[in-house]
Amino acid sequence: MMMKLVAAIAIASATPVLALASPSCTGEPKSKWMSEEAMKAKIDAMGYKVKTFEVTGNCYEIYGKDKDGSRAEVYFNPVSGTIVQKGD
Template sequence: MKLKAAVVAALVLLSPTLAMASPNCTTEAQDKWMSEDAMKAKVAELGYTIKTFQVSGNCYEIYGFTKDEKRAEVYFNPVTGDVVEAEIDG
């Protein structure tokens, strides 16, 4: 029984690091969002190369590279195209 409790406790403690939720990028309805093509163009203007582009929650999200060839995971406000959160590998 102690082992089971320890496993449950470990899972509870680790769960925030195992499942990162996307940030809250907008409260606007999807019909107010930029088209995916317009967002991809904006991302390119910002200097990112897109490997994967997707909708994540209420954000546009890319996995790709910066202009310095660093790996990047970036969340964008789908209405304005602004960066909401970015994780860039150093």
């Protein structure tokens, strides 16, 4: 019983950290976001090859390859389409 409690506390205390891992991309409502199709076209024009495209918090996020063929994890402002944060 004690181990389950310790595990539950550990998971609960880690959750806010995970939520803060993604950046804040915009405060605008989703009605002002560019469509996913338009964003994917813009990302393609930037030279990225998208493997996964998703909405993460208030960002568009991709996993794929950059123009040099390196792995890329990129967060975009869904209103302007600008890059907010890059990882790998």
